[in-house]
Amino acid sequence: MFTLHHHPFCPFSRTIRIAMGEYGIGAEFIEERTWERRREFLEINPANNLPVLLVGQAGKVVGVRPILEFLDETKGASLGPRRLMPADPYDRAEVRRLLDWFDGNMNNEVTSYLVTEKIYKRFMKAEHGGGAPDTRLILAGSKNLRTHLAYISHLAVRRNWLAGETLSYADLTAAAHLSCLDYLGDVPWEDFEHAKHWYARVKSRPSFRPLLVDQVPGVRPAPSYVDLDF
Amino acid sequence: MFTLHHHPFCPFSRTIRIAMGEYGIGAEFIEERTWERRREFLEINPANNLPVLLVGQAGKVVGVRPILEFLDETKGASLGPRRLMPADPYDRAEVRRLLDWFDGNMNNEVTSYLVTEKIYKRFMKAEHGGGAPDTRLILAGSKNLRTHLAYISHLAVRRNWLAGETLSYADLTAAAHLSCLDYLGDVPWEDFEHAKHWYARVKSRPSFRPLLVDQVPGVRPAPSYVDLDF
Known part of the structure; x- marks a missing residue:
């Protein structure tokens, strides 16, 4: 079960949404307006940047680059020749x-x-x-x-x-x-x-x-x- | 044979120098003052950011994050339990x-x-x-x-x-x-x-x-x- 904290017009969040589409991963999406500094989101990510991916009850990956690398490491092989990071x-x-x-x-x-x-x-x-x-x-x-x-x-x-x-x-x-x-x-x-x-x-x-x-x-x-x- | 284009007080360059020390990799070091926009360096890296790692005659890796990931992918296993990226x-x-x-x-x-x-x-x-x-x-x-x-x-x-x-x-x-x-x-x-x-x-x-x-x-x-x- 994935949850993505994102904003529809945050380009980093959009990248992850497209990537999740490529992997065939569904998620619950929670929109964040980071300028409002929502307390519940700050508890998840004190740095207050988007996106944040939650996996199950305890898994947390913060930021677009860490999420992209995480998805490649954990799901990349499932794409076979369509893998989004090359082998070399x-x-x-x-x-x-x-x-x-x-x-x-x-x-x-x-x-x-x-x-x-x-x-x-x-x-x-x-x-x-x-x-x-x-x-x-x-x-x-x-x-x-x-x-x-x-x-x-x-x-x-x-x-x-x-x-x-x-x-x-x-x-x-x-x-x-x-x-x-x-x-x-x-x-x-x-x-x-x-x-x-x-x-x-x-x-x-x-x-x-x-x-x-x-x-x-x-x-x-x-x-x-x-x-x-x- | 490694060549690192760097600046002694660029923190990104310093990170790579320390990492290369951990891997036991020697290199030729070329100091760049990027504000001078040296033509030969711009031909190597038009974005003009540091550091840039050259490997042999043809290998090029630009930027601190790409270099860190590259070193882990190509040299990380050699460090055994001292590997600088964890397994999980x-x-x-x-x-x-x-x-x-x-x-x-x-x-x-x-x-x-x-x-x-x-x-x-x-x-x-x-x-x-x-x-x-x-x-x-x-x-x-x-x-x-x-x-x-x-x-x-x-x-x-x-x-x-x-x-x-x-x-x-x-x-x-x-x-x-x-x-x-x-x-x-x-x-x-x-x-x-x-x-x-x-x-x-x-x-x-x-x-x-x-x-x-x-x-x-x-x-x-x-x-x-x-x-x-x-």
């Missing part, structure tokens, strides 16, 4: 380098700005940092996004999937970030054809479908968000 | 949670401020961000450090090593950060007895010795820095 240590290092890139650089330069300003702030009270979106941060994020789309296109031209020949955690992670931005209609797909084609392949996987029904009250998804032939 | 998946997740904590939270709130302001800025030209240290950032880092020392003490009281019964990457990582701060004389050890006792045990390991001879021109190490009975 250098290939695994390449997946992890890209996880650093997307969850570090891309998140800090793009996703965090746009999701915080456009989504989280709607739900935050003033004392938690809520208020009107900061258009300077939105502009900075939108500008930086083009660099990251260019890099994804660069990889997608040269490789079958972002980290190599097979679908990996790198694809799920990059797509999780982009899915948040795509909901907001912020992705200039028309300028990055190879990135778009790669994203369409990830988006069409059954593991991705649950994300496509997420809705933010008051923020309609961009028309292309649920469209597999966007 | 939940125990491994706990090590990785602490790596997130120290390389993420502690670095962002403490190490990065103090090392940048007190060390890196001495070597940076004005156009790279050099100049006088920002005392506000130094004060913020010093204040935040107390929280992290309290957490290390909290763990050290309850466990034999930070992540559990055996020495792990979590200890090497936390000690790598503290060693940078200890060089600067910024660690109020006297207020955190359990953290001090734990750090003395890590510091006395042979793998730690190469770090104790690092010197920054113009910045003497604190008197306690090389003292194993500080």
